[in-house]
Amino acid sequence: MTLRPYIVGNWKMNGTRAMLSEARAIDRAAQRYMKVEVAVAPPFTLLHAVHREAEQIGVGAQDCHANQDGAHTGDISATMAADAGAKFVILGHSERRQDHGESDALVLAKTGAALEAGINVILCCGEPLEVRESGDAEKYVLDQLRQSLPEALESASERLTVAYEPIWAIGTGKTPTLDDIGEMHAAIRGFLVDRYGAEEGSEMRILYGGSVKPENAREILAVGDVGGALVGGASLTADSFMNIALAAGEAEDQ
């Protein structure tokens, strides 16, 4: 079984109920692009409302706590996100690592909590600019994955997706060269095969994220071992987001 290309919109801290019309438009358009799996991760406040609108698209959360309940003011657990309709959660995003000091150990604990609650995980990794410039990006990213992914996991290819998002490419309009993306994704693939075995590890999707736009999506998505995209800014309007989904379908046909 080969998984479809996966195009995921991370709305970050954007969107009030006025955004529900975009969610509806994304859902309607997704019904025409069945060869691509489309999903959005709205803020928690919109999770349930987007879930109720969505017939075709997957809906997920942008974070969860490492515990399922308890005295953690202001936090949301994976069980609660699942109850609101989340089928997946984005974990280890560089903005959470930076803004909230999240360590690999915490990301690992959150991953365990999400899987236990029955939702899938999109695990983010990616290097800062100085690491890229020093030539150590691959080691940095593989170390992140080694420490934040579970040692073993049944049906790993269905339950776990990795997103490679170089920090310096997020929201900047800059992207790595296609060769650099290909090399990093190949290195991540090697790691996943080592950890989860040839069958699951070669099937798992590795998304690229960082300034993906309709204009560059097709060439990025055609790179080997790129199984989809995690899209920030360009996922906030149905028009640009679904043009990326369209490009994913075209790249698949190439």
Ligand SMILES: O=C(CO)COP(=O)(O)O
């Ligand atoms: O961080 C990202 C998705 O998680 C990427 O954001 P941009 O697409 O806005 O660069």
